[in-house]
Amino acid sequence: MSGRYDHLDESAVRDRPSRKGSRPRTKDRPAHEDAVVGMVVGVDRGRYTTRIGEVTVVAMRARELGRTRIVVGDEVAMVGDTSGERDTLARIVRVEDRETVLRRSADDSDTVERVIVANADQLVVVTALADPEPRSRMVDRCLVAAYDAGMDPLLVLTKADLASPEEFLARYTALDVPHVITRGTANGDLDADAVTRVQEQLTGRTSVLVGHSGVGKSTLVNALVPDADRATGAVNSVTGRGRHTSTSAVALELPGGGWVVDTPGVRSFGLGHVDPATFIEHFEDLAPGTAECPRGCSHDEPDCGLDTYVGSGAAGPAGAARLESLRRLLRSRTGDDRS
Template identity: 80%
Template sequence: MSGRYDHLDESSVRERPSRRGSRPRTKDRPAHEDAVVGTVTGVDRGRFTTRLDGTTVIAMRARELGRTRIVVGDRVAMVGDTSAEPDALARIVRVLERDTVLRRSADDTDTVERVIVANADQLVIVTALADPEPRARMVDRCLVAAYDAGLDPLLLLTKADLADPATFLQNYTALDVPHVVSRSGPDGGLDSAGVEEVRAHLVGRTSVLVGHSGVGKSTLVNALVPDAARATGVVNAVTGRGRHTSSSAVGLELPEGGWVVDTPGVRSFGLGHVDPSTFIQHFDDLSPGADGCPRGCGHDEPECALDAWVADGHAGPSGRARLESLRRLLRSRTGEERDPD
């Protein structure tokens, strides 16, 4: 039985050209030896604002980086058009090794870390003494995050004209956390004396501002960097919560030198990525006493050897208060003492 294709032979078959081309594939990535290094100051929908030799360069992620996370504070190597012209677009081809990483998780049961900022060296924990009410557990969690990341903490208390800061500061006397107390100025912002005291702590450093909405972070940034134009909001009279005015982290260069990173207001600070057993390492006067603890001691239980260490005077006159502060931080991580959202 003959078919309609019997007259065809191999010469009648037309081969389609390969769309992949004839160039052999390779897994070797280009070295990009001509890349220049800048610092990421903003992230917005796949575009990265960077500072390079005093100019602002917009860049995108190179394909070879895949899903590599790039955050504010990252030092990145760029190629392409780094001229800083209005339509220029560079490519980020490499993220340099980070010195520090400030992280948080969605909640204490989530071990997936979310990087807030890279390469900072100071965490400024901003809290109002009233309107909204201060939450010591939130401050405790931020302190844990700072210790875990290797950042120096600075406590900034705003609106001291509405409440006495002495009572709140008693929670942190034993921790010897540096602090600045500021009153409200005539325009509703921070008073000039408070701004200047904060500025003295920030010059020459890379500092991250963290705190609830409505406590004055963006107001402070506008005072420190006059052309920042960060949006500010008010506190809801019914809920006592601030309105989110900053939608993303942004790094701003201080006129006197140094950087400040303003972050969106947070209502919770998950520490699911932090191992509580490492907390003791940040208490130099207590950590030697942990050598006598039973295996797996959480340092907040009857068998803990730290009680005897403190009672014997090894931790100095503030040992008992320091131990209670350590245990308060531990409880803030395990969720035994939590502020309502």
């Protein structure tokens, strides 16, 4: 049966060039040497609010970044319109190397880390002395996260007008963690002297505030940064827990210099990404005693060499208390509920 194309031979067929692969691909990315570096101060639905000096610039991520996560505190390189004028949008093309990373996991069995804040140098653990009741295990876990991230910890104990801080602070004496105690006034404000003491600890630094909902983080932020206007909420009288008022992390510039990052209240602080074997590195006075530990020692078992080391007095007069603090932190990571 003859067809309409029988009179054509192969020489008459014209090859159509394939679009795929017509332009050679390269893995080399533009250097963007003209990019301007700024700090991420807020993240909201794919838009990143950044600060370049005194200029606030809104940016989006470049496709070439792939799945690279960008968080508050990140230093990012941007191209495009970085004027900060209304309705302008820059493009983030690079995330600079991070000096510190504050992380947590969903729970202790989850080794996938969630980066909370980058490039902070101080972790401020805010806990109420009452309403809601203080949870020392949460504080212990935050201290572990701070040590793991290479950040300095600071305890801020709120609502001292409702309960005494002495008993709670006794747990942390051996760790030598600095602390500030705040109390409310009759009109609902924070004691001005206490706010000043917190300011002294935060000025010139990048500090992250972490704590349960209802402990007074947002109230403290509003006192430190008067125009912050962070929402505050009451504690549920039935559950004893606070209501989430901050929904995302945000960095706010302190009037005296430095930054404070307010984070949403947390119910738990998973440490699945932290290796308990590294805890001893943060106890320089105890570390030499591990030379007599059996292989694979957890430093919280009967044959641990630290007991002999501390008993000999080599760790100093606070050695026993320091060792118990180390073991309490280890238990907070492993889920051991021994007191």
